[in-house]
Amino acid sequence: LAVLIRGQEANAVQPSPPSCSLLTAGRCFAGTQNVSSLQKDEAWKVNVRIHGCDIEQGYLCGTMEALNVPLADTPVVTFWEGEIVDAKNYTFFTGKWEASAEDDVRHWSKFPSFTPLLSQIEADGGKSVDLSNYPYIFMRWKEQYFVNVGV
Secondary structure (H helix, E strand, C coil), X not given: CEEXXXXXXXXXXXXXXXXXXXXXXXXXXXXXEEEECCCXXXXXXXXXXXXXXEHHHCEEEEEEEECCCCCCCCCEEEEEEEEECCCCCCCCCCCCCCCCHHHHHHHHCCCHHHHHHHHHHHXXXXXXXXXXXXXXXXXXXXXXXXXXXXX
């Protein structure tokens, strides 16, 4: 799951890597998760809560509650761990979960804010991209387990 958060403090003086009040424990976000397969195309309403974040290590974790999952009587809650794309700890290339570089570029290209970075990503894999003052935070989340199964 690739995620993008738009920062609101683009003019603030920040250390590298940038501090971010958007990614602190307890912060909540609401949105949709687009689910697509050969048989369906759905958008689930989701609520996300950040439980932990280590900007220096490029790590974060939290829970995601999906509200309108077909065939589920109650919201589905999962725990996820994430990687913040910072060119120091993690680049735009996943390098695991059977994701190819082409898959990653195709996926990140769905975000208009990725487009200005594309040529530099293709040139060196994004290792020299300076995201410290970029007004967006790119991250990938991997759901680890269900929280409320059997409850």
